[in-house]
Amino acid sequence: MESQRELLNGLNALRDDIDRLTRAAVSASEALDLLGARLDRLCEYIVCEENAKLWNRWGDREGIGNAAERLRESAAKALCFVEKSRSLRTYTSGMDINPYVSLLSASVKEECGYTHINRDSKVLFVGAGAFPLSALTIALETSALLFCLDIDEEAVYHGRNLIRYFGLEGNVTYLDNGMNDDELIGQMTHVFIASLVPSKLDVLNNLAAIVPSECKVIVRYGNGLKSLFNYPFDTNLLKDWRTTPYCRDKCIYDTVILEPIKIPARNVL
Numbered sequence: 284m285e286s287q288r289e290l291l292n293g294l295n296a297l298r299d300d301i302d303r304l305t306r307a308a309v310s311a312s313e314a315l316d317l318l319g320a321r322l323d324r325l326c327e328y329i330v331c332e333e334n335a336k337l338w339n340r341w342g343d344r345e346g347i348g349n350a351a352e353r354l355r356e357s358a359a360k361a362l363c364f365v366e367k368s369r370s371l372r373t374y375t376s377g378m379d380i381n382p383y384v385s386l387l388s389a390s391v392k393e394e395c396g397y398t399h400i401n402r403d404s405k406v407l408f409v410g411a412g413a414f415p416l417s418a419l420t421i422a423l424e425t426s427a428l429l430f431c432l433d434i435d436e437e438a439v440y441h442g443r444n445l446i447r448y449f450g451l452e453g454n455v456t457y458l459d460n461g462m463n464d465d466e467l468i469g470q471m472t473h474v475f476i477a478s479l480v481p482s483k484l485d486v487l488n489n490l491a492a493i494v495p496s497e498c499k500v501i502v503r504y505g506n507g508l509k510s511l512f513n514y515p516f517d518t519n520l521l522k523d524w525r526t527t528p529y530c531r532d533k534c535i536y537d538t539v540i541l542e543p544i545k546i547p548a549r550n551v552l
Contacts, residue, residue: 287344290337294350294511297325298357305361308368315368318361322512325358326535329508338508351511358512359479363435366414370441373414374448397529398473398499398540402426405470409462409486410477413441415455417475422454429455430471432462462486468493478503478513478536484520491523491543500524500541509536 300321307314328334341347394417400406404427408418411431418429433439439457446455458464468474471494476483483502490500505513513536518526524541531537 286337287341287347290334290341291347291350293328293334294347294354297321297328297511298350298354301325301354301357301361305357305364308364315365319365319369322358322362322365325354325512329505329511329535330533335508342507354511355514362479362512363412363438366412367437367441370413370445374441374444393531394501394538398501400425400427400473404428404472406430406473406475407468407471408432408475408477410480411438411442411457412477412479413438414445415442417477418455419445419449419451422451426454430467431455431457433457434461462489465493469495471495471498474498474500476500476502478505481514483514483516487521487524487541494543496543496545498543500543502539502541503536504539505536512536 301318304314304318304321308318338347342351394400400421402425404425406418406421406427406429408415408429408431411418411433413433413435415429415431418431421427422429431439431442433442443457446452446457458467462468468490474490474494476486480486483504487500487502494500502516503513504516505511506515516539518528518539521541523544525544527540527542529538529540
């Protein structure tokens with residue numbers, strides 16, 4: 284029971300710190316860096332083997348699950364604020380990329396390799412956010428065409444300014460009409476669904492009939508301990524997709540690559 288309390292106390296302490304610093308960062312710019320450091324600490328917490336052992340033993344307990352959900356909501360809110368603030372800092376005065384961004388960028392480069400993204404690719408990002416690092420990384424690495432979606436209008440505003448700051452308007456575009464442009468989405472060779480998109484299955488149900496059969500849909504998610512900073516995803520619920528899991532150690536999220544199963548239309552005699 285002591286280890287269960289240790290896990291619960293650790294989750295609650297992380298959430299309390301993140302909530303406190305999120306409130307402080309609204310009015311005190313120095314708190315923003317501290318908040319970023321706490322999110323880095325959460326990433327380190329997720330990839331720690333000792334914490335994984337505690338989660339494997341106690342993670343299915345109701346109290347632990349509730350604490351994990353509250354921590355995830357706090358972390359998602361904090362990351363949204365941090366990304367907007369960092370985006371603003373970058374395109375107005377420039378700033379260094381922190382370890383969280385560096386870790387994610389390395390993961391994105393790896394994803395480019397095993398999903399075969401190249402200069403001829405057209406890539407859609409669902410849940411791109413205000414600091415669309417994945418899109419920026421792929422644009423710089425491959426010169427592919429990138430299209431970004433986000434339901435947060437403020438995030439879109441900052442994201443567009445950031446794209447202009449990097450001079451990538453010719454490669455990266457934020458879309459205004461969401462998932463409603465079937466003609467454009469039907470041209471995509473790749474679709475990324477961000478780990479902090481909660482309704483992944485709804486997005487996939489919308490995409491299934493639109494994307495071409497050769498399109499690869501890359502879904503980022505986090506189950507178990509990784510659900511502290513990512514929304515979970517049950518791949519067993521998928522019916523119209525071929526699935527290729529891609530799990531990595533020391534990564535803060537997991538990935539599954541999906542390809543739509545298209546049933547040829549029958550000729551009616």
